[in-house]
Amino acid sequence: MKHRGLRLVLVIIAGALFMTGTALAGSSGAAKLDAKVINGEVYIKASSLTKTLGGSGVYDAKTQSYNYTPKSEVPDVIKKVSPSVVGIIGKPAEYGDNRFALAHGTGVIWKADGWIVTNAHVVKDMNNIVVVTSDGKQYEGKRVNIDETSDLALVKINATKLKPAAFAPVPLQLQVGETVVAIGTPVSFSLRNTATTGILSGMNRSVSSYYKLLQTDAAINPGNSGGPLVNLKGEVVGINSMKFVSDGVESLGFSIPADTVRYVVNQFFKYGKVKRPSLGIELEESWSALVGLPTTEPLEIKSVWGSGAKQANLHEGDQIYSVGGKQVSSIVEVNELLKAYLPGQQIEVLVQSEGDLVTKKLTLSEAK
16 A cells, blocks of 8 residues: 655646535534424524524415525635635646646645745755736745745745634544545646545544654545645644545545644744654564454663763663653654653653663754
8 A cells, every 4th residue: 555645746647526415514513493382382583593503594475484505614624724725836847847747736824924834845855936816816936934844834925814724622622534625637737726624533543654644545645745634613623635546445634733733833933943852762663452352551761872871871672662751652652751841851651671661861852
């Protein structure tokens, strides 16, 4: 099975369009409505219904019926978020002077003065970057910051009064099964601001990634990279990054969660790069963790390279049970925990060494 980033490189496109139905996303959760009991029956005010749940209603005196139309949540979300989504196009460096060879992806407006967040793999090797906003305006883009480990980058354009996207607050409050919308530039640059819907299929996924990812079945295609995955509040919960492609595999897309996006972008603005901490050791996961089985088995140290880890007297073959007071069984779990630290800070690790279970304090190194 292969996974691939979603920047699209094309010279000629040959494709087919398929008609699909649309889904109506309804509201979830409890709602309190004004009501009265008359002769044992509960009557709800129509005005209370539309005020609380949205939508509209019309009373038909002839049939003595009330026709209620639910609020169109997905169209409202698309209308709200689309002005914050941009298309990014440029020339891949490896294609030289071939003017027909273009690469494109998607970006999300981070700040009103022209800061755009996108995937690192979209702009890493892209020259002559052009950013196109939802109203069709074109701007020359400059790649300012890039972090391939998280697959995130910042592009700057000379613009003001743009509409920044609303990113979901941290910690993320998400539920598997909730409706999400993906907006991007699939296949062709002429398809900018294409929206697809689906559900949040899973959270805390580790798929050839340094940090945890969100999983969705919303259609994500080449060119969607860097675009937003949005909840029904119109908040960006993730930046679309990759999908799995294989015979028999469908609707398996992944997004970088908004908390990781905030972490990386804040470090970009503060330090110009991500100051990524490391325990200074190379770790190996248990067989159970590698195949995805639930496990509490520890991580094994395969080598020690950091000065802090050496001073803490960690050795090859030692086993790590917890980091910072939290049990860990996978490398991604360690990486997630370390987002709260900087190189040079100290952290405690629970280690089994030569048969003894001991807590050691070490100084974090900067990741290679």
